[in-house]
Amino acid sequence: MNSLRTASIRTQILVLAILLTLLVSVIAATTEPFIFGRHDQGIRIGLLAGHIERVVDEFTQAHSADATANVSRLAEQLGLSVEVLSAKNLPAGGLTVASATNVLQRVRSALEDGFLYTVGHLPDKEDRSRPLIVKIDEDRALLFHLPTFPRYLWFFPAVASGILKIVLPLIILAYVSSWLITKPLIRFAADAKRASTDDGLEMPFTVTGSSELRSLATSLNVMRGRILEMAEARTRMLSGMSHDLRTPLTRLRMRAERCEPAELQKKMIEDLRVLDSMIDEALAFLSNTAYSAPSRKVDLSSLLQTIATDFCETGANVSFSGPRRLKYVCRPQAITRAISNLVENASRYATKVDIELREAVDGSVSIRVSDNGPGLSDDLKVKVLQPFFKVETARTTGTGGGFGLGLPTAEGIIRKGHGGSLVLLDGKPKGLVAEIRLPPLGTTESRGLTAISSAGGMRNIS
Structure with missing residues (x-):
């Protein structure tokens, strides 16, 4: 089995195809005699025709009252309902058999129904009575009341044979294939997806499978x-x-x-x-120092308040709103750098910057840095997240300019260092909103909302 797992995919598919053929053959050879031997309507009809032929032969040789009575007892023992009629006054509606040589053919035509007819009449509780008349000679005839067979006797063998010979082997083959071929592919796809991230190269690809x-x-x-x-x-x-x-x-x-x-x-x-x-x-x-720093639980509210206060002391108009306390596991120095880059970028082109902290019901955290500047167009929102891209003419309010690394650095810290995302949105009625979304990791200890004004003071707004 280990050699099959390490073989080529072409060899594995070939082996599985051969396995499927052998499995179908084995299942068919072991199950069909049981299914068709006990539940096939054709076998039941053949046995009935044989019993009728035996009774007809015995009655043909019976020329006395005692012999005829013996034939009646034989028919009763065989489970047949038979009446002796005059060949000159046969009832209408019966199936007349010219001789005893075609009894089997007549019985089959009387009792066998097609698959579609059987499926369509499966709910029927009662079946129509079907008489069979066998003409013995010019004077005598026998009227047999044919029994009615349940319609499932035709339906069940076909369905059971299809399930055992086709459905079951395919299910087994699919399970073996998923374990033998697709499982290594899924593992390899997961390794490739992990390697697509900037930090995923630290772990090598697993050398297993075909x-x-x-x-x-x-x-x-x-x-x-x-x-x-x-x-x-x-x-x-x-x-x-x-x-x-x-x-x-x-x-x-x-x-x-x-x-x-x-x-x-x-x-x-x-x-x-x-x-x-x-x-x-x-x-x-x-460098990757911002992403490799150890994570620890911090109070995001205090951290963001400190950032807002520091910018206020330099003369910027920065305010904060959010829970009084919000514990979260993160890299505090990296988060500080990311938020500071966003606030510094916004303060270059706006007169007012707001930092807003929110916690969702599932424990995820969002941080919004919004300003009242001129904003950005949709195509520039994508380009400014690329390294060394600068748009000097897009946001004209204020003075100064960066080097095109502030937003990419913040985006890398959030995405690579914390598994979150940074998106740029339009502000209302104007401006730009940088929204950071962090996955659920922290817990909220208090729901009191606070705000830091542009002068750095704290006021309760809850």
Whole structure:
């Protein structure tokens, strides 16, 4: 069995087809004699015709009253109802048999019904009486009252034979196929789906199943190793670049601080700050530190309140509303970075930013960062989540601009680090809403709603 599991799919299908043929043959050979031997209407009709032929033969040879009485007793023993008639006064409506040689044919024509007729009359409780007249000679004839057979005697063997020879083997074959062929395919599909995520490459493909699947899994594992090596080399290169760039930036900042005039000094220091921010933002996006940090239970309400307060202290108009306390298992530093990126992006183009925290009945959590800015079109909502994409003309309110990594970084933290999603929606009556949806993990301890005003104070709105 192990060699069959590791064989090629073509070999497995061939073996299963041969198994199906053998299974059908074995089931047919072992069950059909039982089914048709006990329940076939044709056999019952043949036995009845044989009994009638025997009675006809005995009656043909009977030329005395005692012999005729013996024939009547024989018919009674065989379960036949028979009457002696005059061949010159036969009743109408009977089936006349010219001789005893075609009794079987006449009995079959009288009692056998087609499959469709049988199915259509299965609910009938009573059957019509069918007499059979056998003409012995010019003076004598026998009237047999044929018994009525239940219609299921024709229907049952056909259905049972079809179920045992076709349905049952197919069910067995389907079960064996699902275990032998499709189960490794399902496992491989699950591995491929897991590998489609950014963190899924950490676990290799399972090398099991048919030879084709094992060969494919081995090739993908080789590709996975090369991708991981490239990612590690990229991280080492970025770390080296960060270290090498910060040293000359520090020297330039020290020289700029001694530079005159003051206006030139201010511009140089601002440019150096922009360069330093670009390095930090690029490293934060390309590294996995935000996703690999340990998760722990935190109070999301307090965390979001702190973010709103910090932005308010810098002069931004940021408010928070949500439960007084909401415990949730997450990576707090990563969530802080994601929300801060969203708030910072919104504050560049709007005069007011709102952070709203909600918990659904199933325990999932949603965080909405909405602003009163100009908003984005539907096609730009998709593009701004791509790395290094900037839309300087889409949102014109306010000043400043990012490097095209704030929203992609936040989206990566939510999707890869927490299994959630980040979607951009239209605000009402205007603006943009960034909605974070986190899967149900935390619990709510208190339902009191609070809000932080733009000045950073707290007020109860419940």
